[in-house]
Amino acid sequence: VKISLTGIKPTGEPHLGNYVGAIKPALRLAEEYEAMYFIADYHALTTVRDPALLRHYTRSVAATWIAAGLDPDQVVFYRQSDIPEIPELAWILSCLTGKGLMNRAHAYKAARDRNQEAGKADLDAGINMGLYNYPVLMAVDILIMGTDVVPVGRDQMQHVEIAADIAGSFNHVYGDSFKLKVPQAIVPEAETGRTLPGLDGRKMSKSYDNTIPLFCSESQLKKLVRRIPTDSTPVEDPKDPDSSNVFQILEQFASPEITADTRRRLQAGGMGWGELKNQLFDILNTQLGPLRERYDALMAPGSELDALLAAGAEKARKRAVPTLDQVRRAIGIN
Ligand code: TYM
Numbered sequence: 001v002k003i004s005l006t007g008i009k010p011t012g013e014p015h016l017g018n019y020v021g022a023i024k025p026a027l028r029l030a031e032e033y034e035a036m037y038f039i040a041d042y043h044a045l046t047t048v049r050d051p052a053l054l055r056h057y058t059r060s061v062a063a064t065w066i067a068a069g070l071d072p073d074q075v076v077f078y079r080q081s082d083i084p085e086i087p088e089l090a091w092i093l094s095c096l097t098g099k100g101l102m103n104r105a106h107a108y109k110a111a112r113d114r115n116q117e118a119g120k121a122d123l124d125a126g127i128n129m130g131l132y133n134y135p136v137l138m139a140v141d142i143l144i145m146g147t148d149v150v151p152v153g154r155d156q157m158q159h160v161e162i163a164a165d166i167a168g169s170f171n172h173v174y175g176d177s178f179k180l181k182v183p184q185a186i187v188p189e190a191e192t193g194r195t196l197p198g199l200d201g202r203k204m205s206k207s208y209d210n211t212i213p214l215f216c217s218e219s220q221l222k223k224l225v226r227r228i229p230t231d232s233t234p235v236e237d238p239k240d241p242d243s244s245n246v247f248q249i250l251e252q253f254a255s256p257e258i259t260a261d262t263r264r265r266l267q268a269g270g271m272g273w274g275e276l277k278n279q280l281f282d283i284l285n286t287q288l289g290p291l292r293e294r295y296d297a298l299m300a301p302g303s304e305l306d307a308l309l310a311a312g313a314e315k316a317r318k319r320a321v322p323t324l325d326q327v328r329r330a331i332g333i334n
Contacts, residue, residue, distance in 0.1 A: 002148040003319075004186075007080065007141055008038040010057035012049055014064040015211035016284075017196040017204035020252045021153040023068045025188035029151055036076040036145055037065055039309075042087065042137060043080070046130035061297035062305055064214060067291045072308045080141065081284075082313035085320040090140045092134070096169045097136055105135045106158050109331035139163035142274065143170075143180045144320045151186045154195060155203075160185035177328040181226060182325075196252060197245040199227050212249075215292045218285060225281045235272035246273065250280045253287055 006020060006026045029035050039061045041054065048054045057077065070077060080086060102104045102108065108131060112123040135158075142163045144149055150160045160183060169178040198210030205211065213226045228246050233239050241247040241263045251259045262279065265271040298305050328334040 001034045002032075003036060003146055004029040004149045004151060005036040005142060005145050005147040006151050007037070007038045007043075007138075008065075009043045010054065010061045011044045012057060012206040012211070012214040013060055013215065014311075015198075015204055015206070015213050016249065016252075017153075017198065017211065019068065020196050021188065022151065023065065025186075026151040027069050030071075030075050032151065034076070036078075036147070036319075037070060038077070038141070038316070039079045039143065040138075041079055041081045043134060046128060046134060051266070051275050053295075059299060059305060061107045063295050066298055067215070067295035072312060076315045076319075078312035078316040079309050082309065083144075083316055083320050085317065085324040086137070086140050086144060088242050089324050089327060090137045091225065092331065092333075093140055093166055093170065094133060094136045096173065097139075097166055098169075099217075101162060101165060101180070102132055102135060106155070106178070107134060108132055131195075135159050135162040136166065139166045140150060141201050141325065142183050143167055144323045145316070146319060146323060147183045148181065149184050149186050151188065154187055155205075157185050157187055172329040174327075178326040180327075188255070197228075197248055199224065199229070201229050201245050214288060216296045218289075221285060221288075223282070225277050228277065230273040230277075233273075236269050238269040238284055239266040239271070239273075239287045241266045244273075244276070246276050246280055250282050250283065253280075253283050258283070 004026070006022065008014065008022065014023070025036070026037065039058050041058050044054060044057065048057065051248045062077075062079070065077065066072065108127065111127050111131060113123050115123045117126075138159045139162060142160065143166070150163075151154075152160060164182050164184070167182045171179045171182075198204030198208060199212065200208065202210060203206055213219070216224070225246075228249070230244065230246060241251075244266070247262065247266065250262065254262065262271075262276070266276070297303060325334070
């Protein structure tokens with residue numbers, strides 16, 4: 001069987017963009033693949049410095065996966081930091097990774113661009129080695145499990161390509177004795193051509209602080225939906241659904257019939273943004289309500305969450321340990 005694998009970084013509460021762009025499509029892959037899901041808590045360390053907060057976000061992401069329908073008995077579900085083979089392989093593969101390749105990684109380049117815009121003399125100011133090495137660690141997440149496909153949002157595609165590059169470098173040098181499997185990205189947005197917009201119209205992202213959390217309270221959800229920007233087209237005028245942030249979120253959650261009907265009503269005129277927002281709120285609240293209940297139960301202290309993660313780590317290590325073993329043999333450290 002082929003392996004699919006994906007991870008989420010616990011740097012905040014999971015949001016609608018994660019759910020639509022990553023969680024839902026990734027869960028569907030479990031029908032076709034031996035599916036692995038993990039919480040990338042070592043990756044979160046590049047930004048989260050508060051231990052209690054890191055613990056909270058880690059549990060929150062874990063509870064979200066399960067609330068969204070992940071069945072821990074059917075798939076492999078674990079926490080990155082429970083797999084000690086990952087940081088070990090990360091060192092080994094960093095020795096095979098060109099520094100130039102890391103210089104070209106989007107997240108690092110974006111951080112330098114922000115420093116430039118802020119007029120800083122040192123473009124690397126505030127950038128830690130964790131951020132710089134981020135793609136190597138992510139490559140290891142993927143390669144150590146012998147992953148075939150990686151479902152991710154468009155923003156993570158480059159990272160999967162880097163993982164494939166690093167596997168290629170390893171195979172070029174050591175491939176006579178052992179080869180790492182070269183992974184491929186699966187990008188669900190590539191099918192729809194869309195990224196979920198956030199509260200400011202840019203891509204919904206924890207780093208832009210423009211997210212709608214998946215499991216906020218009903219009143220918070222209502223407030224946030226109201227904040228999604230719209231233009232000033234009067235109620236009675238026809239509106240273009242495809243340039244509306246509200247509609248773009250709605251169509252990811254509503255049934256095809258409701259989506260088509262709403263599209264028609266917007267184009268005809270007479271439907272105001274306020275009404276559209278109320279409709280979006282109702283749809284989100286109805287769909288996410290039952291998930292929120294499961295989520296809250298899992299987040300309660302003493303829930304089965306920690307035991308589930310421990311059992312998942314054991315399953316994941318059954319794949320990680322042999323890979324690291326073969327790598328160590330191949331490179332001459334064993
Ligand atoms: P992270 O935690 O930033 O995001 C998790 C997943 O959600 C997708 N995503 C979106 N998709 C559509 N629209 C949006 N607005 C949106 N926002 C986020 C992301 O593309 C991602 O798929 N580096 C990764 C975590 C990671 C990982 C891995 C993933 C670490 N190791 C190995 C796959 C395989 C990250 O920071 O994702």
